Amino acid sequence: MSLYKMKIKGRCIIETLPSIPLMDAMGFRMGLPMEIQSRQPMGGPVVVRLGNRCVAIAREFAEQIMVREVA
Amino acid sequence: MECHQEQAFLGPKSGDFRFLLMGNPNVGKSVVFSKLTGVEVDSANYSGTTVSFTSGKWQYRGRNGDLIDVPGTYSLSATSPAEQVAVDMVHNEAVDAIIVVLDATNLERNLFFALQIQHLSTVSPDKVVPVIYALNMIDVAERQGISIDVDQLSQRLNAPVIPTVAVRNVGLLQLMEAAIKAADTFLQNQETSIDTEAVDSDTGDANQWPDTDDERWQWVGRTIQEVQQVEHRHPTWLERLGDASMKPFPGIPLALLVLTIALGIVVGGGKGLRSAILLPLVNGVIVPFFVRIVSIFVTEGVIYNVLVGEYGILVKGIEWPFALIFPYVFLFYIVLSFMEDSGYLPRLGVMVDGVMRKAGIQGGNIVPMIMGYGCAIPAILGTRAATSRKERIMVATMVTLAVPCSAQTGAFIALLGDHSVFMLIGIYLISFAAIFLTGVILDRVIPGKSDPMLLEIPNLLMPDRQTLVKKIKIRTKHFMMEAEVPMMMGVGLAALLVETGALVHVGEVLSPLVEGWLGLPKEATLGLILGIIRRELAVLPLLEMDLNYIQMFTGSLVALFYMPCLAVLGVLIKEFGVKIGAIIGVGTTVAALVLGGLFYQAATLVSTVL
Numbered sequence: 272m273s274l275y276k277m278k279i280k281g282r283c284i285i286e287t288l289p290s291i292p293l294m295d296a297m298g299f300r301m302g303l304p305m306e307i308q309s310r311q312p313m314g315g316p317v318v319v320r321l322g323n324r325c326v327a328i329a330r331e332f333a334e335q336i337m338v339r340e341v342a
Numbered sequence: 343m344e345c346h347q348e349q350a351f352l353g354p355k356s357g358d359f360r361f362l363l364m365g366n367p368n369v370g371k372s373v374v375f376s377k378l379t380g381v382e383v384d385s386a387n388y389s390g391t392t393v394s395f396t397s398g399k400w401q402y403r404g405r406n407g408d409l410i411d412v413p414g415t416y417s418l419s420a421t422s423p424a425e426q427v428a429v430d431m432v433h434n435e436a437v438d439a440i441i442v443v444l445d446a447t448n449l450e451r452n453l454f455f456a457l458q459i460q461h462l463s464t465v466s467p468d469k470v471v472p473v474i475y476a477l478n479m480i481d482v483a484e485r486q487g488i489s490i491d492v493d494q495l496s497q498r499l500n501a502p503v504i505p506t507v508a509v510r511n512v513g514l515l516q517l518m519e520a521a522i523k524a525a526d527t528f529l530q531n532q533e534t535s536i537d538t539e540a541v542d543s544d545t546g547d548a549n550q551w552p553d554t555d556d557e558r559w560q561w562v563g564r565t566i567q568e569v570q571q572v573e574h575r576h577p578t579w580l581e582r583l584g585d586a587s588m589k590p591f592p593g594i595p596l597a598l599l600v601l602t603i604a605l606g607i608v609v610g611g612g613k614g615l616r617s618a619i620l621l622p623l624v625n626g627v628i629v630p631f632f633v634r635i636v637s638i639f640v641t642e643g644v645i646y647n648v649l650v651g652e653y654g655i656l657v658k659g660i661e662w663p664f665a666l667i668f669p670y671v672f673l674f675y676i677v678l679s680f681m682e683d684s685g686y687l688p689r690l691g692v693m694v695d696g697v698m699r700k701a702g703i704q705g706g707n708i709v710p711m712i713m714g715y716g717c718a719i720p721a722i723l724g725t726r727a728a729t730s731r732k733e734r735i736m737v738a739t740m741v742t743l744a745v746p747c748s749a750q751t752g753a754f755i756a757l758l759g760d761h762s763v764f765m766l767i768g769i770y771l772i773s774f775a776a777i778f779l780t781g782v783i784l785d786r787v788i789p790g791k792s793d794p795m796l797l798e799i800p801n802l803l804m805p806d807r808q809t810l811v812k813k814i815k816i817r818t819k820h821f822m823m824e825a826e827v828p829m830m831m832g833v834g835l836a837a838l839l840v841e842t843g844a845l846v847h848v849g850e851v852l853s854p855l856v857e858g859w860l861g862l863p864k865e866a867t868l869g870l871i872l873g874i875i876r877r878e879l880a881v882l883p884l885l886e887m888d889l890n891y892i893q894m895f896t897g898s899l900v901a902l903f904y905m906p907c908l909a910v911l912g913v914l915i916k917e918f919g920v921k922i923g924a925i926i927g928v929g930t931t932v933a934a935l936v937l938g939g940l941f942y943q944a945a946t947l948v949s950t951v952l
Contacts, residue, residue, distance in 0.1 A: 293729060293796050296416035298451045300559060309589040313696025315705070316795045318588045323486065323572075324448050325588065327692045329704060329794030 272340070275317055275333035277307045283338035297326065304341070359407035359525045361400075362435065364428060364459065365443035366452050367414030368800050370478045373508040373809070374443055375411035378518065386682035389414060389798060393424040393726035395431055402518045410435070413727075416451070418458045423734075424726040432462065438525040439472045441517065446483035446490060446505070447801060449570055453562045456499060461551045461558075472524035473501045476517050480505040482801060486581075487573040495569045500550070509806040584802030587689045597693045600686065604677045608670060608748075609755060609766075615669035616756075624665040632656040644841045652886065653837040659830045662882050668822060670752035674716055675817045683805035683813070687712065688797055695795050701778045702785025704795040707737050711777075714741035716748050717821065718910045722917055733792040735918060736784045742906045742914065743930045744776035746877070749825060750901065753881035758898055765891065769898050776903070824909070825876065832875040836868055836883065855935065860900060861942040862893055869901065876907045892945045900938035905931040 277283055285303045288294065298321070308318040308325060316327040328336070365371050367389030375381065379398030392413045400409045412428035420426040432440070442459055444452040459473055477492060496503040502520040506513035552558045577585070587593050633650045640646045650656050681687050687709050695705025707728070714721035721741045725734040746754060746769075758765040785792070839845040848871070849856065849864030856867050865887055873880025880901035889897065905927050906914065915923035 291796070292419055293416070293421040293793075295555070296419060296421060297796065297798065298416075298454060298559075300555075308585065309593070311692060311696055312590050312594075314699060315696030316692060316797075318692060318799065322448075322450060323488070324451070325799040327588075327688075327695070327705075327795055327797045327799060329695070329699075329796065331794040332796060 272338060273334045274305075274307075274319070274328065274336040274338050275310070275330055277317075277338060277340065279307050279309060281340055282306050282342070283340050285336060286339050287337040289332065289335040291332065294332065299336075305338070359405070359438040359522065360436070361407065361409050361521055361525070362431060362437040362440045363409060363411050363443065364432065364440055364455075365414055366416055366445065366448075366455050368798070369414065369443045369445040369448075369452065370508045371414060371443045372411055374441075374476060374478070374506070374514065374517075375409060377508055377511055377514055379409050386687075389688075389727070389800075391682075393427075393723055395427055400518065402515070402522065405522055407438075409441075410437070415455070417455060418462070422727055422729045432459070437471060438529070439474060439521050441474050441476060441521055443476045443478050443506075443508075444503075446477050446480045447486060447488060449488075449490065450562055450566050453565060454558055457551060457558045457561060460499070460501075461553055472521075472528050473499075474517065474521045474524055475499060475501060475503040476506045476508070476513070477503050478506045478508050481507045481510075481512075482803070485578065487575040489571045489573070491569045491571075495565070498565045498569065509809055580802050580804065584685070584689075584799075587686070587802065588692055588799060590693075593689070593693050597690055600681075600690070604681070607677055608673045608751070609759070611673045612669040612752065613755060613759065615673070616665055620665040620669060621661075624661050628660055629657050632660070647841045648834065648837040651837060651841065653833055653840050653883075655830055655834050655837060658836070658882075659833040662833070662878075663822065663826050663829050666756045666882070667749045667752040667825065667878060668818075670755065671716070671748045671821050671825075672814075672818045674748040674751070675814050675821070678712065678716055679810055679813045679817070680805055681712070683803070683810055685800040685802045688799050689802075691795070691797060692799065698781075699794070701781030703733055703736055703740075703781055703792055704797075706795055706797045707733070710737055711741060711745060714745035714747070715751070716817075718742055718745065718747060718906060719913050721745070722910070722913050725917075729793045730790060732788050732790040735788060735922060736781060736792065738914060738918065739784060739926050739929075740777045740780050742910060742926050743780055743903055743933065744773045746773065746902060748821075749876065749878040750881060753878040753885075753901075754898055757881055757884055757894060761894065762891065765895055765898070768895065769902060772899065773902060828875050828908075829879065832872045832879045835875075836872055839868065839871070859939040859942070860896055860935070861946060862889070862897055863887055866897060869897065870904070873901060873904045874908065877901070877904065877910075880904050892942060892949065895945070896938050896942040899941055900934045903930055903934035903937060905934070 274283070283305055285299065285301055285305070287301065288299055303321060305319040305321055308320050310317050314330050316329050317333045318325055318327050363371050363375055372392050375396065375398065378400045381396065381398035392411060395410055395412045397408055397410050400407055410431065412431045413424040415425040415428040418429055418432065420429040440459060442456055444456065456475065477490065477495070483490065492503050492505055502524065504513050504517045504520055506517060508514065552561050587596050636646065636650045636656065640649065648655065688706065691705040691708040694708055698705045698707065710721040710724035713724055718741050722738045725737045728734045728737065754766060754769055758769060839848070845865065845868060849867045852867050852870070853864060856862050856870070857864060866884060868883040869880045872883060881898060884894065884897045905911070911923060911927050914926055
């Protein structure tokens with residue numbers, strides 16, 4: 272499923288992601304575990320926690336990131 | 343980040359060491375730079391504060407040299423004009439050592455960048471220079487339960503690693519010592535023509551560094567496992583607040599509360615400071631003092647009036663900047679600096695992204711926009727952190743057109759706030775609507791696309807008091823120094839125009855526009871002339887005229903959208919070229935006159951009918 276559809280507090284692992292230079296540079300890669308922190312209203316971004324840091328990802332990008340939910 | 347802080351790059355004197363300071367965004371490079379060189383550069387708790395390089399001199403135990411601070415970059419593949427500056431610098435500038443600042447709270451991502459720097463030596467042999475690491479924010483990491491084996495990390499990186507807390511000067515002397523030692527050894531090796539093997543022993547064996555991203559992440563993963571231990575701790579109240587502020591609830595009510603408090607401090611506090619202390623001091627003590635002095639030496643006439651008359655340089659040239667503008671500038675910078683250093687601004691960006699996307703730009707642009715409420719210049723320069731030119735032009739135009747700077751805010755409060763708070767609110771609501779509409783229009787008109795949000799949220803921190811006080815002091819001083827000279831010139835010009843009767847002639851020529859279309863008295867022409875010099879000068883002359891509410895609002899509307907001041911126009915041209923600068927300048931002026939006139943005509947019609 273897409274990252275945007277993940278439930279809040281859900282944990283997932285990236286399976287595929289679009290080729291976006293800034294996303295690569297920020298360390299997004301296949302197999303990276305994440306936890307969903309929040310989803311903003313009005314089509315706003317999803318905030319995810321990657322280890323010790325939080326990143327806000329626009330809906331347009333989040334819909335292109337395919338993830339696998341993990342327990 | 344302001345323009346005056348960008349310095350022309352001068353090569354080092356013979357014998358000096360030149361060090362390059364690099365790292366990911368928001369790891370504290372600019373703080374390290376300021377502490378080591380004494381050169382004050384803007385720093386804040388979010389990425390993209392530094393958008394150009396700055397060079398400064400360091401001195402340590404009789405040694406000296408240059409230190410170059412470059413914008414933070416996630417990798418050596420630049421994704422914005424600001425990152426490009428850093429990447430160009432590492433590829434093109436000859437330096438004696440590179441100091442890489444690592445964020446101890448985010449070691450994984452930072453090590454990826456460190457590996458890219460190390461790898462550079464394998465692809466560019468001329469770039470084989472020592473690398474020294476500053477493991478910064480080690481105190482925050484410890485509070486979060488993160489402990490790092492510094493010696494082991496140093497072994498893995500084959501380079502010195504110095505733990506630092508830059509804001510508190512911890513570890514910085516050791517960092518300089520390590521950098522000088524590494525550069526000295528490297529220089530000796532070169533001078534004595536030691537073979538490559540010896541050079542490698544100082545800079546790392548080139549072949550040991552992975553050269554693909556996958557291999558780098560694997561190396562980083564192994565290193566993290568070896569050197570880092572994370573102990574689970576209950577989150578502090580600041581961490582809980584930081585997390586809560588990123589959720590729609592309570593994040594949105596919290597954002598409204600923060601903005602209301604900020605507005606209350608700037609507007610309410612500014613009014614109090616102005617009427618209780620500054621106006622009585624300026625008009626009761628300082629100005630009468632100058633009037634008495636001038637009266638002794640100058641007899642009444644044109645010169646007397648230019649000095650201490652209605653628009654006297656020693657009357658309005660003191661009252662306007664110090665009593666009407668200073669309190670708002672000062673309080674605005676207190677609020678802005680606190681929000682910047684706490685790391686709250688990116689959180690605000692996340693909250694408003696949904697709305698801002700409708701206006702064609704992503705929420706992260708709230709940072710340059712809020713800076714624009716202080717001054718448009720750092721806001722326009724701050725757009726360099728944006729990833730597309732379209733986004734940069736859009737934000738710069740929005741700020742130039744409809745974001746009043748803090749000096750203009752002071753002028754609006756003096757003109758409107760003292761008569762009706764609703765008029766003041768009205769001007770700001772129109773400003774927000776104009777920002778939104780400008781975005782919607784420009785998004786359709788300017789080709790290309792503006793990138794969606796991809797923003798790292800920094801830790802929410804309690805700002806360091808010393809750093810905060812210094813920052814507010816420097817910003818306020820800089821603003822007042824920058825503002826005072828043009829304002830004095832503007833007031834002097836106003837006095838000359840009034841005293842020589844030239845204003846009457848210009849007023850007659852512009853009468854169809856000023857009186858006929860805008861419904862303002864002829865003397866209001868003065869605001870249109872002076873507004874070219876500084877934005878608040880488009881408003882302040884209106885204070886001296888007996889205007890009704892409709893005229894006051896019309897004058898304020900014209901001033902809000904009026905052309906950017908000369909300094910802003912200069913920055914627009916420098917950043918985007920003459921064509922874009924001219925389009926923005928002419929566009930804002932036309933918008934000001936058309937919208938101001940439309941409002942006046944409509945309001946007059948309504949009041950006549952009623």
